[in-house]
Amino acid sequence: MIPDLSIDQPVPLPKCGTWPAAVHLFDQTSADAILAALAAERPLLVQGEPGAGKSQLARAAAVLLNRAFIPHVVHARSEAQDLHWEFDAVSRLGEAQVLGSDRSDRSDLSPQQRLAPRRFLCPGPLWWAFGWDSAKGHNDDPGTVRRVPEPWHPDQDWRPRDGAVLLIDEIDKAEADLPNSLLETLGNGGFPVPWLETPVCIPAGTAAPLVIITTNQERELPRAFLRRCLVLTLDLKENDALKALLVKRGRQHFTAGSRQRVHDEILELVAAQLIEDRNDAKDKGFPVPGQAEYLDLLRALDQARGGDPAAQKKLFDRIKNFALKKRQESAG
Secondary structure (H helix, E strand, C coil): CCCCCCCCCCCECCCCCCCCEEEEEHHHHHHHHHHHHHCCCCEEEECCCCCCCCHHHHHHHHHHHEEEEEEEEECCCHHHHHCCCCCCHHHHHHHHHHHHHCCCCCCCCCCCHHCCCCHHHHEEEEHHHCCCHHHHHHHHHHCCCCCCCCCCCCCCCCCHHHHHEEEEEHHHHHHHHHHHHHHHHHHCCCEECCCCCEEEEECCCCCCCEEEECCCCCCCCHHHHCCEEEEEEEEECCCCHHHHHHHHEEEEEEEEECCCCCHHHHHHHHHHHHHHHHHHHHHHHCCCCCCHHHHHHHHHHCCHHHHHHHHHHHHHHHHHHHCCCCCCCCCC
């Protein structure tokens, strides 16, 4: 049974690893896209400009669905293997060098056992997402040389069978062979790992992971990959509609109990400035500020003494250019 997601209700997001505490609002379109991906057991590709809330959508889905959250940020040198498992070749070489130089070693393990490749395997995000118990068992094994941090999951009432949300962030940073290499894993719900007796796969009775993949559309993705995804586009609205959206989200982020820490007049002032800077940036071909910059600026204004609107406005006039004008000056 797939649950409904609360629309326009603030979802508090607890601190999660390096992710700070935040608040998320689901709109109807993003909620429907997540429910469709859950029902179809297909990856959800979320595209849109930087700062539109693509990554936070995955984290909010994990919190609201009571699932583990497994984020992985892709970079230019990422390979598909990095998402499945890692092999710590450096540690294995170091172990071999120790064995070669220390003839008095009294370890209970034979040299062959100490250099067994399985000891130097680390579970990657797909391993955790598709086989949590397998990944945890390997990670916690005393013979494993290097352990990785266990991904975030709800503290109460969560079991591995409840499933996970896997975030593959900024997949367009990688070469085309990475998304193509994920097709078999995502389609089959499992993959082999060298030196393991059985493949990693979703255990019976366990919810299939919700895989959310983001792209800033800096590079075109392979068509075969796109065909196997559901696609959600997060477009920030323009002008008055964008202003209303930003103010609404600003209220949710900067309200504590019955006290609104950043007043409406400041929320509207910052939103109006952001829209002006967005339009100017588009005309000149500069990077366009979005929702993330709006919230960053409000976070700074929230520190103004006493939460006084006059003090917040004065501080805004001093710092607005640092947050909203995204361009690099030419040297010389």
